[in-house]
Every structure is written in C-alpha cells, then in structure tokens.
Amino acid sequence: MGMTITEKILAVHAGKEKVRPGEIVQVRPDLLMTNDISGPIAVDVFKSMGAARVFDPEKVVIVLDHFTPNKDVKAAKSSTKMREFARSQGIVHFYDAGFGIEHVVLPELGLVRPGDLVIGGDSHTVTYGALGAFATGVGSTDLAGAMALGEIWLKVPETIRFEFTGKPSRWIGGKDLILLAIGRIGVSGALYCAMEFGGEAIANLGMDGRFTMCNMAIEAGAKAGIVEPDEKTLAWLNGIRDDISSQTIGLLHSDEDCAYKSVIRFDVSDLEPQVAVPHLPSNVRPVSELKDVEIHQVVIGSCTNGRISDLRAAAEILRGRKVNKWVRTLIVPGSQRVYRQALQEGLVDVFIDSGAIVAAPTCGPCFGGHTGVLDEGERCVSTTNRNFLGRMGHEKSEVYLSGPYVAAASAIAGRIAHPEEV
Amino acid sequence: MEVSGRVWKFGDNVDTDLIIPGQYLTIQDPIELGKHCMEGADRDFASKIKPGDIVVAGHNFGCGSSREHAPLALKSCGVGAVIAASFARIFFRNAINIGLLVLECEEAYRRTNPQDEMLVQPEFGVIKNLTTGEEFRAAPYPPLVAGIVQAGGLVPYVRMRLQGQEK
Structure with missing residues (x-):
C-alpha cells in the first residue's frame, strides 16, 4: 500500500x-x-x-x-x-x-x-x-x-x-x-x-x-x-x-x-461567499443570510488573509468608495514586503482614500492583544481565523470571519454585505 | 499519586481563549496566570476552586491556540486533573509536558455532575465518582507519553537525554 x-x-x-x-x-x-x-x-x-x-x-x-x-x-x-x-x-x-x-x-x-x-x-x-x-x-x-x-x-x-x-x-x-x-x-x-x-x-x-x-x-x-x-x-x-x-x-x-x-x-461552482458567525469557526453561513447584521469594525489582515492577494481583493472593492462612517476599518499587511508591494501597486492610497487605516504588520487585532480591541456589544467582520467568545476583546463582542471581499464590502455597507451589493 | 476533589463541569470545545484570554499572554508567571484561569468561561473560577478539584469537559478541550499559558494556568490555580471526552492535540501535549494530569474518558464526562466528588488514580487510569459510586477507565497513554508522564514532564525527560549525550 x-x-x-x-x-x-x-x-x-x-x-x-x-x-x-x-x-x-x-x-x-x-x-x-x-x-x-x-x-x-x-x-x-x-x-x-x-x-x-x-x-x-x-x-x-x-x-x-x-x-x-x-x-x-x-x-x-x-x-x-x-x-x-x-x-x-x-x-x-x-x-x-x-x-x-x-x-x-x-x-x-x-x-x-x-x-x-x-x-x-x-x-x-x-x-x-x-x-x-x-x-x-x-x-x-x-x-x-x-x-x-x-x-x-x-x-x-x-x-x-x-x-x-x-x-x-x-x-x-x-x-x-x-x-x-x-x-x-x-x-x-x-x-x-x-x-x-x-x-x-x-x-x-x-x-x-x-x-x-x-x-x-x-x-x-x-x-x-x-x-x-x-x-x-x-x-x-x-x-x-x-x-x-x-x-x-x-x-x-x-x-x-x-x-x-x-x-x-x-x-464549489455555485458557492456563495462564506461567513463564520460567533462563536465557532464552524458556524458557517452563506453571506446572503447575514445581511441584517450591523457592524462596528472591519479587520483585513493576519496570518490567514494578510498577503498581497488579500489586499488586492480589498482594494478592488474599496477603490473609489468610502467606508461607512461608523465602521473602523483596519488593514494590516502581513509583512513589510507585503506592505511595500501594496504601496507600489497604489493599494495603500486606495485604502487611505476610502477612510481605512493601514497599520504596521502585527498579530495584535486577531487575538485581542492590541490594535483594534473590541468593546462590549461591538461586532467585527474580520479576515482572521478565530471567532471564539471574547477573542478580539470584550466577552460580549462578536467576530464574524470572512474573506477580504466580504470584509471590504461590509466596511462600506456598515453591515455584512456581499461584494456585489456595493 | 491520587487526586481527589470536586468536579467543575464544562461542555464541548472549551477553547484556549476561554481558559486564558489573549490579553494575559504577556504574563509568564504561572501564579499570575492561575488568577485568570477559565476567566472567559467563568469569571470567578480561580477564586472558587480548591486544590485538587477536577475539571470535567466534553469534546475537543483546549482547542485553538498553542499557548502553554492555558495548562499552566489550570495547574497553578490548583486543578488536580482535567478529564475530557477528547482533547485538542496541542493542549494535550502541553499538559503532559508540564505535568498537568489529563485523562480522556467520554463516559466519565457523560455520567458526572457538577460538584460531584471525584477520585483519580492516574497510574491505573481509574476515575471514581465518589458521589455516585461509579468507576470509569481512562484511555491509556501510548508508551512514550506514559514515559514522559512518569518522568514528571518533558523537562526532566529532556534533561536526562541531554545528560546521556554528554557521557
């Protein structure tokens, strides 16, 4: 064998x-x-x-x-x-x-x-x-x-x-x-x-x-x-x-x-973008079922989705648009190399023009360590990997896991959104 | 080395963020970590438990991060043993390595209530529920793992091997 x-x-x-x-x-x-x-x-x-x-x-x-x-x-x-x-x-x-x-x-x-x-x-x-x-x-x-x-x-x-x-x-x-x-x-x-x-x-x-x-x-x-x-x-x-x-x-x-x-x-021919809802990465729903979920923060980055393709995907959605006034949008390139590439491709301009923040490469937001810690009652759409109870901050905060397209679209809509909606 | 105490019961998928939330990972002192043990699941856990008490939980205990802070917090706040239907693999290794007693036994999880009195005899893999009188057998360790447990964890095990290399 x-x-x-x-x-x-x-x-x-x-x-x-x-x-x-x-x-x-x-x-x-x-x-x-x-x-x-x-x-x-x-x-x-x-x-x-x-x-x-x-x-x-x-x-x-x-x-x-x-x-x-x-x-x-x-x-x-x-x-x-x-x-x-x-x-x-x-x-x-x-x-x-x-x-x-x-x-x-x-x-x-x-x-x-x-x-x-x-x-x-x-x-x-x-x-x-x-x-x-x-x-x-x-x-x-x-x-x-x-x-x-x-x-x-x-x-x-x-x-x-x-x-x-x-x-x-x-x-x-x-x-x-x-x-x-x-x-x-x-x-x-x-x-x-x-x-x-x-x-x-x-x-x-x-x-x-x-x-x-x-x-x-x-x-x-x-x-x-x-x-x-x-x-x-x-x-x-x-x-x-x-x-x-x-x-x-x-x-x-x-x-x-x-x-x-x-x-x-x-x-996966007809697959819709997927989102994991609190508080386990296995609580997965198609994005269309979650359109009423209002959000307060978006994080795009991490060891899961902080590479250049992820930033390109986010920029494709954010180009020429503004993020919702009430959604803090944090973009964290996974490394200095990714950061420089994003700069050279003009992606960082796209992000700043959209009202998003570009932070130094770090794991901080993903595990509630620092940079984007959530308060009680806040909801975050995040391209990270875990949505356990209290993962990104307060035990009464919520994390929704998605890919960068959905995260960027949600930042604009102020609620969980399919990229085709924006 | 018998362990006995009261049972604190939890469900499936107790993750490492519940055992020790990420904000405490700058702490390396086990005593300090112990003060925040299980804070994500039960804010008062560390003040309620007595030395030797036993955590009984469902499947996939310790899932999530590789933080050794999790078994260190449990051990130093006085938990005598963790009995679970199953363990996440990194947590299981970490616990064995630092000398926190971990036993896999689904039956014990199903048939134990919070606050029951429990006795564990690890060398025989025996778990006794003193409140109900029932007795359970934990899954045996593979021989190599049993060797690390017997040595008292990975530190003495590696120390022995390093001394062997010098000779």
Missing part, C-alpha cells in the same frame, strides 16, 4: 522507509519557529532542561509579531527576553517587531521548502502545508525540547482528503473554501488528522489562497493542512529560492493506493 504526502514526509524525517498512521516516530525537523508568546516560556524551559545551545542556530527562527510593536512594558520585556536569547544563541533568522507575521514571513523568505518538516510554537504553523511541507504547532515546552535535542516525537496522523471540484465565482477565495470545509466537519472534525486539499478548484487556486486554507486546518482540530506541490508552487518559489526542481516536487504527492481516513467532496 502507498503513502500519503504527509506519511512520506514523516517517513523521510524519521529515517524510515515507511510509516503508518498511529505510529509514533522521532523526527528531526528542518526548521523550528517561535515568537514573543511561546518564546519567552520556551527560553525559561530550555534553561531549566539544562540546555546550553540550540541544536542549530540556522534552524531556529524567531519572529516578534504578537504584542509588537510593544503594546506595554510587559510586552517589551517579552521582546527583550527573545532578543537577548537570539543574540546569545547566534540565531540567524531573528525578525524584530513590525517585520511581519511569522506565517507570512517564513514562506516569503524562502525558509520553508516543499517536503520540509517544520515545528512551530504557534498553532497556525500549519500554514506552511501550502508549500507541500509538513508543519505543525506545539507549545513552549515541546519547542524548548526540540531546540535542545533537534528532535521531537510525533504521532503519524491519518489523512482526510478534501476534494474541491468546479469553477467558483470571482468572489470566492481560499477563505470561503476552508470555511465551507470546517462548516461541514466541525471544529473537531479533523482532530489529530492531516487535511489534504486537492481537486480542480485547488489546482486553480493561487498560493496565497492555499496558505489561507492550510492556515485554518487547525480550526478543524487538524495536526496539519497540506497541498501537494505543483507547477504553481514551483512558480511561486521561483525567485525566492532556486534549488527546488520539478523533480523534487514530483515526488511529493500522495500515492494512488494510499489509505485516506475518508475523502470529502465539494462542488
């Missing part, structure tokens, strides 16, 4: 010819990643383990992106701790406040290759699966152990294949497809499993959309999200790194006789 792409990557990193779901393996990651939330605890734990040096200073990436630019003195202390650790350990890939959001930054710097195994101290580490890598999130102690040993244990997950067929309308992006899937299977529907996305609609989806989809695999409880790399992956990597051949990515696919836990099919 053959293997899925996930099993193949795990087998290679475990030094085995074959692995089977359920098997526990020791793997050697190609890359570890941490930030200013998981990092400070990991640094303390690393020391308490009696470790002196990280296993490889070129393979530990530190990105300060959550409470940065420093929200307060406590946040400043977390950043200082990470900076000192990076300096003393000779960490090569250290990125300070405002450089960008980890899951946007690592791929655009070419730090993740198809077939790599990445362990990150952040649940949205699953994002890198879009490149055909196996990437999963862990907590601080696991991360500290991996930094010390260069090794971590993993249970080989079962794979659920999600097959998307049909040609969706122009308003449909990766966010709508992943919300559709999470709505179908629920927030624990892929618990401990890998979600493998494929089919015609994924083949036609750009890399940014694939990042969005893999990013939210965790919202269905998955251990990883993954897309088999193809010519689009190769084209995207072209110019970022030149050592990936079509031969390499040709090996990275699931065998025809592999064993999926299940195959779930979606025809």
Whole structure:
C-alpha cells in the first residue's frame, strides 16, 4: 500500500522507509519557529532542561509579531527576553517587531521548502502545508525540547482528503473554501488528522489562497493542512529560492493506493461567499443570510488573509468608495514586503482614500492583544481565523470571519454585505 | 499519586481563549496566570476552586491556540486533573509536558455532575465518582507519553537525554 504526502514526509524525517498512521516516530525537523508568546516560556524551559545551545542556530527562527510593536512594558520585556536569547544563541533568522507575521514571513523568505518538516510554537504553523511541507504547532515546552535535542516525537496522523471540484465565482477565495470545509466537519472534525486539499478548484487556486486554507486546518482540530506541490508552487518559489526542481516536487504527492481516513467532496461552482458567525469557526453561513447584521469594525489582515492577494481583493472593492462612517476599518499587511508591494501597486492610497487605516504588520487585532480591541456589544467582520467568545476583546463582542471581499464590502455597507451589493 | 476533589463541569470545545484570554499572554508567571484561569468561561473560577478539584469537559478541550499559558494556568490555580471526552492535540501535549494530569474518558464526562466528588488514580487510569459510586477507565497513554508522564514532564525527560549525550 502507498503513502500519503504527509506519511512520506514523516517517513523521510524519521529515517524510515515507511510509516503508518498511529505510529509514533522521532523526527528531526528542518526548521523550528517561535515568537514573543511561546518564546519567552520556551527560553525559561530550555534553561531549566539544562540546555546550553540550540541544536542549530540556522534552524531556529524567531519572529516578534504578537504584542509588537510593544503594546506595554510587559510586552517589551517579552521582546527583550527573545532578543537577548537570539543574540546569545547566534540565531540567524531573528525578525524584530513590525517585520511581519511569522506565517507570512517564513514562506516569503524562502525558509520553508516543499517536503520540509517544520515545528512551530504557534498553532497556525500549519500554514506552511501550502508549500507541500509538513508543519505543525506545539507549545513552549515541546519547542524548548526540540531546540535542545533537534528532535521531537510525533504521532503519524491519518489523512482526510478534501476534494474541491468546479469553477467558483470571482468572489470566492481560499477563505470561503476552508470555511465551507470546517462548516461541514466541525471544529473537531479533523482532530489529530492531516487535511489534504486537492481537486480542480485547488489546482486553480493561487498560493496565497492555499496558505489561507492550510492556515485554518487547525480550526478543524487538524495536526496539519497540506497541498501537494505543483507547477504553481514551483512558480511561486521561483525567485525566492532556486534549488527546488520539478523533480523534487514530483515526488511529493500522495500515492494512488494510499489509505485516506475518508475523502470529502465539494462542488464549489455555485458557492456563495462564506461567513463564520460567533462563536465557532464552524458556524458557517452563506453571506446572503447575514445581511441584517450591523457592524462596528472591519479587520483585513493576519496570518490567514494578510498577503498581497488579500489586499488586492480589498482594494478592488474599496477603490473609489468610502467606508461607512461608523465602521473602523483596519488593514494590516502581513509583512513589510507585503506592505511595500501594496504601496507600489497604489493599494495603500486606495485604502487611505476610502477612510481605512493601514497599520504596521502585527498579530495584535486577531487575538485581542492590541490594535483594534473590541468593546462590549461591538461586532467585527474580520479576515482572521478565530471567532471564539471574547477573542478580539470584550466577552460580549462578536467576530464574524470572512474573506477580504466580504470584509471590504461590509466596511462600506456598515453591515455584512456581499461584494456585489456595493 | 491520587487526586481527589470536586468536579467543575464544562461542555464541548472549551477553547484556549476561554481558559486564558489573549490579553494575559504577556504574563509568564504561572501564579499570575492561575488568577485568570477559565476567566472567559467563568469569571470567578480561580477564586472558587480548591486544590485538587477536577475539571470535567466534553469534546475537543483546549482547542485553538498553542499557548502553554492555558495548562499552566489550570495547574497553578490548583486543578488536580482535567478529564475530557477528547482533547485538542496541542493542549494535550502541553499538559503532559508540564505535568498537568489529563485523562480522556467520554463516559466519565457523560455520567458526572457538577460538584460531584471525584477520585483519580492516574497510574491505573481509574476515575471514581465518589458521589455516585461509579468507576470509569481512562484511555491509556501510548508508551512514550506514559514515559514522559512518569518522568514528571518533558523537562526532566529532556534533561536526562541531554545528560546521556554528554557521557
């Protein structure tokens, strides 16, 4: 029997010819990643383990992106701790406040290759699966152990294949497809499993959309999200790194006789834009059912939808229009690179002309950390990934998750709106 | 190492934002984190519970973020064990790693009421509801996980391995 792409990557990193779901393996990651939330605890734990040096200073990436630019003195202390650790350990890939959001930054710097195994101290580490890598999130102690040993244990997950067929309308992006899937299977529907996305609609989806989809695999409880790399992956990597051949990515696919836990099919030809209503990412509705929902804030950004395609989509809607006077519209480019690109393409002018605010790259709004925290009774349409109770601020605030088209249209309408309405 | 105490019951999908809201993630001191434990679900939880009390919950406990602050908050505010129908995987690993007792048992969740008295014998995977007299068996850990639990968490486990490397 053959293997899925996930099993193949795990087998290679475990030094085995074959692995089977359920098997526990020791793997050697190609890359570890941490930030200013998981990092400070990991640094303390690393020391308490009696470790002196990280296993490889070129393979530990530190990105300060959550409470940065420093929200307060406590946040400043977390950043200082990470900076000192990076300096003393000779960490090569250290990125300070405002450089960008980890899951946007690592791929655009070419730090993740198809077939790599990445362990990150952040649940949205699953994002890198879009490149055909196996990437999963862990907590601080696991991360500290991996930094010390260069090794971590993993249970080989079962794979659920999600097959998307049909040609969706122009308003449909990766966010709508992943919300559709999470709505179908629920927030624990892929618990401990890998979600493998494929089919015609994924083949036609750009890399940014694939990042969005893999990013939210965790919202269905998955251990990883993954897309088999193809010519689009190769084209995207072209110019970022030149050592990936079509031969390499040709090996990275699931065998025809592999064993999926299940195959779930979606025809997305007539799909409406999708919105997840409070307080779970699985409470998914078509946008047309939500047109009476008045809103107070819109956030466009995050590791889920803060890439250049997302900003282009938002600008397409906002160009020549004004956002509603009573809707604060916050646009957060995912990295300085995305920010510069948006400037060069004139998107930032579009945003400022529309009355939106453009903020420095940060995770702040998504988790209620800072920059756009919601008050009691406020509703936000957000292109982020979680709408848990109190996620973006007050426990009596509400978050509606959508893609950038719906978010931008809603900013103009002052209520949840389909992009064709504005 | 038996654990016994009163049951605090929660439903499905208790997420990490409920266990420790994002605004507290600049805190790294477990004691401080413990003061805000479960604040998103029950504002007074930390002041109500007594050491050894047991959290019993439904499916997908600890879903959401990878923040280790969540199991740290539960442990340091005195929670003796978390018993759930199922756990989100990162939370489960984090709990094992820091030495917070976590047991998977759907039956115990279904057949336990808030405020019941409960006794847990982790080495046997036994959960006893002292109020109703019922006894349940938790799903056993895989051997490697059991080894980390026995070592007292991942810190002593890694320390042992690092010392082994030096020799």
